Amino acid sequence: MNIHILTIFPEMFQGPMSSSIIGRACQKGLLSIEPHNLRDYTKDKHRQVDDTPYGGGAGMVMKAEPFFEALTELTGSPKQKKVGRKIIMLTPQGATFTQKKAQELATMSEIIFLCGRYEGIDERVRQTWVDEEISIGDYILTGGELATMVIIDALVRFLPGALGDEMSAQEESFSDGLLEYPQYTKPATWQGMTVPAPLLSGHHEQIRKWRRKEAFKRTYQFRPELLRGRSLSIEDQILFAEALQELGM
């Protein structure tokens, strides 16, 4: 997968996108991440990327030209829709990003992220080029760059080979829509707090059930809406009932 990012702050991507799992995935050739400085696509000597808004008002708006120049260089023309490529704009108006969307994006062969700054990007960029608008949550950021990094972080986990096998286990337990069960590591007792006995039993079936029940407890307590409308297997119904009992419900 090739990821291109149009931004006026390419340097923001150096640290986060070259560290840890993302950095290793790039080194393994599972994906490439290439920020492009929009100023390199300006034609005036001041390398102007923004200007005052028509109709007045505070702040500045990002000019269409640098985006058009960069996107034309990267993709040819707007009409050349390529299968497996998405052009995504990060905005608070976008569809809220989810794990499901992360999984879907991970199947793309190319993604181009458009990062706005100031008051936003000239509307003609969106109407000409943008396939999807995504928001990482209902809050306003100073730019689309951090939202882009969040999305890259979430999708890279779905690239085959990106996670060591120790992480892939977390993958399926989380992606079935329940919250994560509690995690423990050595020592077995820390400041008088002990690890729950089932986890020390070495009894895999007991451990699996304990984890599933804890996931039901947490999901019911913190995100009950995730449980609504779910059809549960017989075993899950039993574990869910036990979870509610232990919660004193």
Ligand SMILES: NC(=O)c1ccc(NC2CCCC2)nc1
């Ligand atoms: N919730 C979000 O994903 C999000 C994205 C971009 C943004 N700000 C950008 C958008 C255009 C100028 C700054 N704020 C919030």
